[in-house]
Amino acid sequence: MCTGAAFYHTGHIGPLEALEIGCAFFESTGIRITSAGYYEYLENGDHEGDHDIMEVSLEKLRALLASGKATAFWLHNQQGTVPWNAAFEYQTDGFGSFPHMAAYCNIGIDRIYGRLTGWMRQTAERVRFPYGILYTAENMTDAFYYAAGYNFTTMFATENGSAFNRETPGLYNGQARYVDKMLRMAYPCNLLNMEHLKIELGGIALGDWIQSDPKHGILSRVREDLWMWEVEAGQLEEINRILGEAGILVAWRPPQPKKPRRKLP
Template identity: 30%
Template sequence: MYSGIVLYNTENISQNIALEFAETLFSALNAPITDTSYIKPIIRKTCSDFKQVNISLKGLKRKINLQKIITFATSNILDNICRLRLAYYTEEFGGKNDIYILYDNKLDHDGLVLELIKNFARQNYFSYGIKYSGCKSANNAIEYAMGFNFATIYPYEKYYLLRDRKQLNDNKRLRMIYTANIINHHHLDMCVDNTTLKDWILSDKSHGTLEELSDKLWLWQVAENELDNINNFLGELDLLTSWKLPTPEPEKPKRRLP
């Protein structure tokens, strides 16, 4: 099984910092970087396009230092199976300013991945982050991160995230609630039942815990057995972009008496 992390609105994080973090992450998980690539624009007479170009890690660093790279990815691939990947995207080529991380759960020990993300958030600003799990493959994890190809985690979740992305960018909604959510002060000020999200979280242990990571970002952790309740509660308040009304299970046919 695979898990994933998305850091949204990372325009304040440079390519150098993102690559340094990738090296830290791969080293901590004992998964060396085996594959590196970047996106190269192609200018044609009638249109513009792009292609993925494989490159050595040393070559990638050289190009980044020359400020020639916009979007890049680092991966650990073993026997043609991707076990760990960090992709740095920008608004070039129709993308968004995001960082996507996916990893095989076997690589993570004692919550190491979350600790690394927390440390990264203490030193760098992005507007929002999520950590999700339950993906059957690396492809499924990246599809969920990017919000396409019908990838969902919850049965009560929309699969067309992209059309709702503006609400995330405006800090007025959260995507869904996960076991780990990195949120900013605008999120904490959202109205929840005549109070703020911050006060609502702190009002009951079942609502999770808040940990201040910096003066701009907090980690909201939620117990897995509370996710359904919290998602449905906040979803009904229209605070989640991807939530949809749960579809009732069809009634089982009544057993006919002989």
């Protein structure tokens, strides 16, 4: 199992600040950075907007970000055939993406949960963003695709694999309602802002609903306008069902009925 984290609506966070956040992520995992890269448009690409990742040293990347010659970037640790042991990405509204930051490691969430929630808290204290999630995935490829909603990747049986991507302000020019009006889904750890906590759930504000029952998770303040909502793994399915049926989850879909088996003649 692998673990992923994503922060959304991060367009005002500068690349140098993001680089320090990425380095802090690697420190929290105990995995070292072995390679770095930045996105660059190709002059003779196959189509307009064609781009590639240019591999550089960490120090060279830092210099390029400081000079403004590079913006969107990656940090990696890769060994063997696994895509990465750990990775961090900073995306802008260029290169076919939308502003977000994401991080992944091939360590199960049970083994690294406290270290990553600590890193998420430190990040939220350092820079401003309205929404973040910590999730688990079968492998690093799924963890990567899930952050931006690519490749129809899901983490739950009751999840629409294309709904979040269509909601993002990138290719689909989505409404990004997850910033303040809805949640993507409920995860083991969620960073929510005041507008999230005001979302109505059966006549009660989401923040009050969370605090009304220990089974709904634990809500703690990270800064004056951001809270961390932590949910036990065994409660996620039920909580997603409740929030999904209330219409406040971007990616939720009702359970799909099983098709009856055809009887052989």
